[in-house]
Amino acid sequence: MNLGTGLLLADLAGVAVFAASGGSAAVAKRLDLFGVVFVGFVAALGGGIVRDLVIGEVPPLAFADWRYAVTAAVASAAVFWLHPQLARLRRTVLVLDAAGLGLFTVTGTVKALEAGVPPVGACIAGMLSGIGGGVGRDLLTGEIPIVLQREIYAVAALLGAVAVAVLVVLGVAGPLPLAAAAALVIGLRLVALRRRWSAPQAGPA
Structure with missing residues (x-):
């Protein structure tokens, strides 16, 4: 499997799991079928749309490739x-x-x-790609977005993006190293949830 195919499969897998996440949140709010699918669509594709607009890929892949919308809806x-x-x-x-x-x-x-964005900018774009769908899901279901709360969320995404950028710069960004970077983000997020890690908050004025 080459890197392009691996990225496509990882992208579609991300669409599926974020759509399921959005759908689950919508079901918990007792939305109807259309509402569940719509929230799932936004959760799955919102971050990718932001990413594509940032890097100048128009129309965004979510609209240009039918596999993304179908995967999210299903x-x-x-x-x-x-x-x-x-x-x-x-x-x-x-x-x-x-x-x-x-x-x-x-x-x-x-x-x-790959679009020529410098590493620092690419890390920010990667973080936005990761958190964008979750923000849309939370807003649509009437929740304060996780990224704005104390939980370790955007920080986990940013660390994973930095790991990816380092791998690419070193020329070792194959499927397994990139999978390890994804596992780093997932693991950090889940451990932070389990151990109730959080970012510092401002004290009272």
């Missing part, structure tokens, strides 16, 4: 129909969200670097 609709079998819905949402964060951060950073 994954979120599946959650709508199968949610009675999903135990502990909140935990499911958090795990899926962590997986999507890792996958989208990696693919977003690589695509930005």
